[in-house]
Amino acid sequence: MDLKQLRDGIDDIDSSILSLFMKRMELCKGVADFKKEHNMPVFQGGREQEVIDRIKELTGNKELEKGTAALFTTIMDISKILQNRTIHAAAPDYIYTSPDFAGARTIGCQGTSGANSESAARKVFGDRAFTFYPSFEDVFKAVQAGEVDYGVLPVQNSTAGSVDSTYDLMAKYPFYIVKMVTLEINHCLAAKKGTMLEDITCVYSHRQALSQCEVFLSRTGLKKHEYSNTATAAEKVLRSEEPIAAICSVDCAEKLGLEILARDIADCTINRTQFIIISRDLQVANDSDSVSVMLTIPHTEGSLYRLLTKFFVNNMNLLRIESRPIRDGSFDVMFFLDFSGKLSDPSVKAVLRDLEENLEDFRCIGTFKSE
Numbered sequence: 031m032d033l034k035q036l037r038d039g040i041d042d043i044d045s046s047i048l049s050l051f052m053k054r055m056e057l058c059k060g061v062a063d064f065k066k067e068h069n070m071p072v073f074q075g076g077r078e079q080e081v082i083d084r085i086k087e088l089t090g091n092k093e094l095e096k097g098t099a100a101l102f103t104t105i106m107d108i109s110k111i112l113q114n115r116t117i118h119a120a121a122p123d124y125i126y127t128s129p130d131f132a133g134a135r136t137i138g139c140q141g142t143s144g145a146n147s148e149s150a151a152r153k154v155f156g157d158r159a160f161t162f163y164p165s166f167e168d169v170f171k172a173v174q175a176g177e178v179d180y181g182v183l184p185v186q187n188s189t190a191g192s193v194d195s196t197y198d199l200m201a202k203y204p205f206y207i208v209k210m211v212t213l214e215i216n217h218c219l220a221a222k223k224g225t226m227l228e229d230i231t232c233v234y235s236h237r238q239a240l241s242q243c244e245v246f247l248s249r250t251g252l253k254k255h256e257y258s259n260t261a262t263a264a265e266k267v268l269r270s271e272e273p274i275a276a277i278c279s280v281d282c283a284e285k286l287g288l289e290i291l292a293r294d295i296a297d298c299t300i301n302r303t304q305f306i307i308i309s310r311d312l313q314v315a316n317d318s319d320s321v322s323v324m325l326t327i328p329h330t331e332g333s334l335y336r337l338l339t340k341f342f343v344n345n346m347n348l349l350r351i352e353s354r355p356i357r358d359g360s361f362d363v364m365f366f367l368d369f370s371g372k373l374s375d376p377s378v379k380a381v382l383r384d385l386e387e388n389l390e391d392f393r394c395i396g397t398f399k400s401e
């Protein structure tokens with residue numbers, strides 16, 4: 031047989047598979063109606079095992095057994111997605127309010143005035159006073175306690191990647207993301223007035239800022255010292271009698287009256303950081319088009335693949351996937367996923383309900399307009 035004949039044969043078989051697939055899905059819709067009426071969960075683990083065992087037996091070919099099991103697992107996953115849509119699409123909406131950035135009484139940022147978090151906060155809340163906390167954790171605590179209406183935290187930098195400490199705290203505190211804001215970061219090397227670059231031996235800054243300026247730091251041979259924040263590092267430089275420098279924003283250096291010894295020192299000329307604005311309660315802006323969730327998945331073969339199928343089949347674009355250790359001595363991780371969709375979309379509601387029902391650790395952590 032030539033290739034054309036082989037492909038014609040494949041096309042014929044695909045048509046048969048398709049028509050049987052459609053018939054199977056019709057039956058699954060019937061199953062969904064039954065489950066809705068009898069208040070049964072969509073996922074039936076025992077039945078799935080039965081289906082897979084039977085398929086493996088029927089395959090009768092060791093080499094293909096794994097493939098047929100994967101194929102029927104995916105078919106059942108698609109079946110569950112359709113069933114969830116039938117059952118949960120009309121589920122009640124989440125209870126939420128609209129964000130009120132202009133009416134916010136207090137907003138918490140980490141660091142001190144001049145920190146990049148403050149510039150990010152200004153983009154959302156305008157020129158006003160912010161409450162500064164020594165650590166990211168303090169910002170989460172202040173939001174949880176209702177001490178501030180909103181908190182501002184960095185999550186991702188275009189050069190250095192995710193801000194791990196923020197993600198670790200996201201797993202620890204209750205909160206909701208209400209907005210995402212992107213800030214152009216321009217790092218400079220700043221020292222006390224009159225200091226020369228040749229005199230400087232060491233430089234202080236936040237870990238992320240130091241890692242964004244690796245090339246400059248290794249070229250100049252400056253010794254790196256991690257500090258809690260770029261702005262607090264700049265303040266340390268101002269107070270110090272030693273010839274030390276800080277990596278901070280130009281705004282911050284100018285505000286403190288520091289000398290800028292070198293500008294634009296980040297490794298990448300375009301260097302941007304994304305910040306999240308968080309609140310204690312779920313707040314949904316009209317223009318929100320992305321949803322954030324955090325979850326753990328079982329340590330079983332194909333479980334990440336099966337999770338991703340849910341987004342793919344529901345036509346939801348995955349915008350971010352991040353994982354962090356859950357820190358219990360195991361090597362298990364917590365996943366943070368952002369995907370396109372509105373909380374009120376029937377398919378989003380169905381996916382969220384499905385994840386909620388079937389995963390041990392699952393939380394929807396807000397919705398925002400992606401930038």
Ligand SMILES: O=C(O)C(=O)C[C@]1(C(=O)O)C=C[C@@H](O)C=C1
Binds near residue numbers: 073081109
């Ligand atoms: O038998 C059921 O209860 C079904 O919903 C059908 C089906 C399948 O597609 O075969 C789908 C989901 C269940 O977890 C088990 C099996």
